[in-house]
Amino acid sequence: MTQASLRQTVNRQPLSRRIMRALQRYWPLYVMIIPGILYFLVYKYIPMLGIHIAFKNFSLKKGISGSPWLWNDGKEWYYWFERFFKSPANTQIIENTLVISIGKLIVQMIPPLIFALAISETCFKRYARVIQTVSYLPHFLSWVIIFGICTTMLGESQGVVNNMIKRAGGEAIPFLSNKAYIRGVLIGTSLWQGLGWSSIVFLAAIAGIDTSMYEAATIDGCGRFRKIWYITLPNLGRIFVVLLITKVGRILDGGFEQVYIFLNDRVASKAQIIDTWVYTQGLGKQQYSLTTAVGLLKSVLSCGLVLGTNALARKWDSSLW
Amino acid sequence: MKKLISLLLALTMLLSLCAFASAEEPVEIRIAVNSLGNGWPADPADDFVYQKILKDTGVSVKFDLVDNFYESMGTRMDIYDVYRIDIDHLISWGRDGLLLDLSAYKDNELADYFAWLGSTQLNAAYVDGTLYGLPQLYDGSKSQLNVTVRQDWLDALDLKMPETVQDLYDVAYAFTFNDPDKNGIDDTLGLSAQKNGGGEVYLFDTIMGSFDTVLGNFVIIRDGKVTNTLLQPGMVAGLEWCKKFVDARIIDNDALGTTGSDKFIAGQVGMIGVTWPGLWKQYGQDKIHNVNPNAVTSFFTTLKSEVGAEEAMYTGDLSTTNTIIAVNADISPEKLEAFFKYINYIIGEEGGNLVFYGIEGDHWVRDENGNIKMTENATAANYISTYQIFSRKELEYLQAKFPEAKQVFEATTGANRIWTYNSLVIEPEDIYLEDLASYARQQLLDFIYGDRELSQEEYDKFIQELNDIYQFDVYMQAAAEQLAAYGLVD
Numbered sequence: 001m002t003q004a005s006l007r008q009t010v011n012r013q014p015l016s017r018r019i020m021r022a023l024q025r026y027w028p029l030y031v032m033i034i035p036g037i038l039y040f041l042v043y044k045y046i047p048m049l050g051i052h053i054a055f056k057n058f059s060l061k062k063g064i065s066g067s068p069w070l071w072n073d074g075k076e077w078y079y080w081f082e083r084f085f086k087s088p089a090n091t092q093i094i095e096n097t098l099v100i101s102i103g104k105l106i107v108q109m110i111p112p113l114i115f116a117l118a119i120s121e122t123c124f125k126r127y128a129r130v131i132q133t134v135s136y137l138p139h140f141l142s143w144v145i146i147f148g149i150c151t152t153m154l155g156e157s158q159g160v161v162n163n164m165i166k167r168a169g170g171e172a173i174p175f176l177s178n179k180a181y182i183r184g185v186l187i188g189t190s191l192w193q194g195l196g197w198s199s200i201v202f203l204a205a206i207a208g209i210d211t212s213m214y215e216a217a218t219i220d221g222c223g224r225f226r227k228i229w230y231i232t233l234p235n236l237g238r239i240f241v242v243l244l245i246t247k248v249g250r251i252l253d254g255g256f257e258q259v260y261i262f263l264n265d266r267v268a269s270k271a272q273i274i275d276t277w278v279y280t281q282g283l284g285k286q287q288y289s290l291t292t293a294v295g296l297l298k299s300v301l302s303c304g305l306v307l308g309t310n311a312l313a314r315k316w317d318s319s320l321w
Numbered sequence: 322m323k324k325l326i327s328l329l330l331a332l333t334m335l336l337s338l339c340a341f342a343s344a345e346e347p348v349e350i351r352i353a354v355n356s357l358g359n360g361w362p363a364d365p366a367d368d369f370v371y372q373k374i375l376k377d378t379g380v381s382v383k384f385d386l387v388d389n390f391y392e393s394m395g396t397r398m399d400i401y402d403v404y405r406i407d408i409d410h411l412i413s414w415g416r417d418g419l420l421l422d423l424s425a426y427k428d429n430e431l432a433d434y435f436a437w438l439g440s441t442q443l444n445a446a447y448v449d450g451t452l453y454g455l456p457q458l459y460d461g462s463k464s465q466l467n468v469t470v471r472q473d474w475l476d477a478l479d480l481k482m483p484e485t486v487q488d489l490y491d492v493a494y495a496f497t498f499n500d501p502d503k504n505g506i507d508d509t510l511g512l513s514a515q516k517n518g519g520g521e522v523y524l525f526d527t528i529m530g531s532f533d534t535v536l537g538n539f540v541i542i543r544d545g546k547v548t549n550t551l552l553q554p555g556m557v558a559g560l561e562w563c564k565k566f567v568d569a570r571i572i573d574n575d576a577l578g579t580t581g582s583d584k585f586i587a588g589q590v591g592m593i594g595v596t597w598p599g600l601w602k603q604y605g606q607d608k609i610h611n612v613n614p615n616a617v618t619s620f621f622t623t624l625k626s627e628v629g630a631e632e633a634m635y636t637g638d639l640s641t642t643n644t645i646i647a648v649n650a651d652i653s654p655e656k657l658e659a660f661f662k663y664i665n666y667i668i669g670e671e672g673g674n675l676v677f678y679g680i681e682g683d684h685w686v687r688d689e690n691g692n693i694k695m696t697e698n699a700t701a702a703n704y705i706s707t708y709q710i711f712s713r714k715e716l717e718y719l720q721a722k723f724p725e726a727k728q729v730f731e732a733t734t735g736a737n738r739i740w741t742y743n744s745l746v747i748e749p750e751d752i753y754l755e756d757l758a759s760y761a762r763q764q765l766l767d768f769i770y771g772d773r774e775l776s777q778e779e780y781d782k783f784i785q786e787l788n789d790i791y792q793f794d795v796y797m798q799a800a801a802e803q804l805a806a807y808g809l810v811d
Contacts, residue, residue, distance in 0.1 A: 060395055061417045088790045089756045155575045157510050158589055166507070172570075177577045179772070264578040265762040266770070272759075280755050286391070286413040 054080055054293035060286075080293035089277065096183075097273040100259070101251045103187035108194050109244060113236065115195055116202035117228060132203075135196025146189055147261045150176065154185070182267040186259060205239040206232060241318045249306040252298045274298065347381040348659035353401040355390035358704035370705050373675055378666050380659040384707050402652050403660060405644050405710065406454075408445060408744045414647065415453035421648040421657075424452045430661040431455070437668045438711070444807045445744050446645055454645035455664075457712035465598045465719075465733040468512075468527055471591045472619040474501035485625045486531050486562050489592075493571040496591035502613075512566070513573035513581030514594040524576045525563045525769065527594050530623065530739065532559030533630035536765045538758040538793075539741040540800045547801040547810055550739070551761060551787070555628040557780050563769045577766075588613050598733075601726035620729060622736035646710050667708065676708040677718050685721070693721040745807060746800040749792075757791040 013021075023030055049064075055077055056067045070079050084090060115135070122128035138146070153160050154175040162172040175181045213231050222230065254273035263271055274294065282291030313319040362368045365383070375381055385401065387393050391410060398404075398419060406414070414420050427435060438458055446454035470482065475492070478499050483489040493511025495501065501509055514524040525536050532555030539550040550556075566572045573581050573590055584590040585600065586608045599605045600618065609616050648660065666672035678685040678693055679702030688694045699722075719730045748754045764783050767773040773783075787793035804810050 059417045060398065060414065061419050087753050087756055089753070089760070151575065151579050155579075157513075157573050157575055158508075158584060159575075174574050177574045262578075265759070266574075266577045266766050268759055269763050280759075281753070285409055285755070288395070 051292060051296055053289050054296045056289060058289040058292075080287075080290045081297060083290055084294050084297070087277075087281070089272070092269060093272050093274055093277045096271060097252060097254045097275075100183055100186055100271070100273060101254050103183065104190045104255065105244075105247050105251060107187055107191040108198050108247065109240070111191055112195055112198035113202050113240065116199040116206060117232065119199065119203060120206045120232075121224065121228070132196065132199075135199070137196070138193045139197035141193065143258045143261050146193060146258075150185065150189060150262075176262070177264060177266045179267050179270040182262065182271045186255075186262060186271065189262075190255065190258065201239060201243060202236060205236050209235045237316075238318045241313045241316075242320055245306055245309045245313065245320050248309045249302045251305060252302055347375055347379050348655050349381040349383060350403060350656055350660050350663065351383045351385055351401045352403040352405065352710070353385050353387050353390070353394065353397075354405045354707065355387060357384060357386050358706040360701075360704045361386075361707065362704065368704075369680055370675060370702075370708050373680070374663065374666065374672070374708075377672070378659075378662050380663050380666075382663055382708070398649065399651065402649050402656050404647050404649070406647055408645060411446065411454050411645050411647055412448050412747060415448040415451065419650055420453045421650045421652060422451050422453065423455065423648065426661070427452065430658075431664070434664050434668055434711070444809075448747070454647040455711065456645050457710075458714070465729060466594070466596055466736070466738075467598065467620045467622045467729060467733050468592055468594050469585065469598070469600050469618055469620045471496075471501070471585075471588075472617040473615060474591045475619075476617075477501055477503060482619065482621055483624065484621075486528055486627060489527065489624060490562075490566060490569070490571075493566065493592065494569060497569075497571040501591055502588055508589065510573050510584070510590045511571035512592045512594070513584055513590040514576040515580045515582055515596055523594060523596070524572065525566075527624065528562050528566065529559045531625065531627045532556065532562075533626060533628050533739065534559055535739055535741075536563075536762065538743075538761045539739070540743050540746055540797075540804070541739060541741055542804070542810055545810055547742075547797070547804050549793075549797055549800075550741075551784065551793075552797075555630075557775070557777050558627065560765065560768045560775055560780075564771065564775060567769055568771075585609075586612060588616065598726050598729045601729045602723050603725050606725070620732070622732050664711075668711070673713075676705055677713050678702065678721065679705060694724075695722060742800070742804060742809070745809075746796075746803050748796055749799050752792050752796050754796065757787065757793060757796065760791060761787065 053064055053067065056064075056069055057073045057075070058064070058067045062068075070077050076082070119128050119132055122131075141149075151159070154162070156162055156172045156174045156177065159172075159175075161175075166172055173181070175185055209232065214227055217227050217231060252274060254275060256273070256275035256279070259271055259273050260276050260279065263276060278291050278294050281287065282294070310319045310321065361384075365371045365381075371382065387397065394404070411420070423431065434455065438456065446452055446456050470492075474496060475482065478495050478501055480492050480495055481488075483492050489512070496509055496511040498507070500507070512524075512527070514527075529535055532553065534550040534553035534556050537550060541548055541550055541553075543553075567574070573584065575581065581590055581593050582595070582600065585593040586605075593600075598620075600609065601620075606618070609618065648657065652660075667676050674681065674685075674693070678695065679699065681687075683696070684699045684702040685693050685695050716730055716734050720727050723730075764773065764786075768775045768780070768783075773779060784793070801810070
């Protein structure tokens, strides 16, 4: 029996039989996947059932299923969404969220790419490896620690940077307590924290590029920059788009932990984001339904953004699916 | 027959054992809290307070630390009998039917507690006319707000302790520019503050107090009427002074986001507004002297009022803002009875001394005047503050516990305060109170830092914005009605 006819025979078997066979044959793989499936089921899918409290008047006493639906409670179904949009602060926080997120998106995409190129082009591999390892370290620091470093470095009265400015005859700059600087500080610290870590993906992609292309280019007389321009960058295009699509999905997040730590009254008008607002309004005042509604809204919009970016990427034939 | 007799005998023995066990079995109360005292013993066997309470009352009081308290409690409420919660949760859980209505016990089991507590802060525990909680004692000595000053710097520059806002400005200016530490480097600053957890802009409250107001949305009572710190006539004049400090660069702007305590300890700042005189306790003083052995600290509590008001500075919420003890609506009668027993025990003298100071003779002794004096062993009892669920007679306690800071405690307790009543006011449903308060704080800082023109006209415009956008007037109307219902105003 030839290979092709054998495949046909197998395909002709009923589906259940084929599944059974696959299970028998690859059972170790299927066993290994069980914890993963359980994880997603327990922590990601089952909690999703709770989303419907966005349309309920949630009460701790009555529980998720026992709480009354908004329309049975004399309210419109969009009551919580309306409450979010009616908040006098909402245009400000939406603007802040978008500006901070887009800023972070840019610094998490472009500089790591340049950094990865620089690392891969370094001749002294040992030196490159040391730089690479050092650049990963900030990724493992919590925002509390980074904030501590920032106050030591950027503080107005005794910060290292301001002390240097003052010694040089300048005036201290209130980096952490001035509206004009706070977004820059948030985006800058995000860059500092993520630069090395985000470059890993690019480095891996660069390592995967067929070296014969570079050899051919060398023979054709290409210099270093031409090789980067004509070989490395086009080869990184796809991974760049994939990363972009996943990051665009989180554009409404803005980074709660970081912003919450850096927030103070002086800068709140330029730094308060949706998540920090939800925290103070929702959890501070136990409005679980409100916070769920905002979360749901964010998820729907993010999902739309991911689909949109992917559709756009398809035009250049580098979509995720 | 033999078998039957032996079976009966065995059964009788078993039953008697059960009866014995139930008679001796202590009633357990589980109290959910979001923090425990320092050095909390993992095993109740090592917890002498637990053992003593168990022995004296037959009640087993178990405190459970709940991480991410309010986020977790949603699913874990029925595990616990009693909760230590804030006023926002008292309102929402009370309205939700999760908390026990304690009104019926007020004149019976809880009569002694209410006599011990006094009157005003009791109002904080009522939600829509129902008593849902038991507030902490708040006897005015609870916050030891003061401005701690480097006396050796004052002496070096031949200055005296500030008494007015102008003095404060002059001293802060001299501390910043006249090299008070005589090291020849321009590295000092006049005034800083501990960051306040509640979001108040504490850095400027020292100044604003002289104008009988505070930066922020605080409900106050003046001339028998409910009003707000934002509406105080001295507001603009106070803001102008704050701006003067900022423009002169003699104030630590970092204190808006982080604490300035470290700078004071390191000798970088000459004056600091603090809410708790940690700097005055032995370890605080040791830290300061480690940096500079010649450092001398002194303090002041209030500046002279610029508007002829009796109150001079600083806030304190008359009702307890932080914690209230509430009881699970489904608590069993035995447990409730045991809880009342525990309450009456710790407000009594013996139980009170136990939960405040520890075991007599071991952690504390009485001196010749009959005052309580802590022994060297007292640090072993640091954790027991958890058992003080209704707080304590603060002044008495602190003087015994930290005799080195006695003068600060006495002075701060006697200081005039701007009493606020925010926690007694439940805002109407369609008001975004957090947004209102946040916007007010932001704008006040904008006035001070020059982002918004500072004039009476512009300030009136700001109040109009609060009314138009945030319904500030509606909130104040509700405040006036609610405080009148408590009998605090006519």
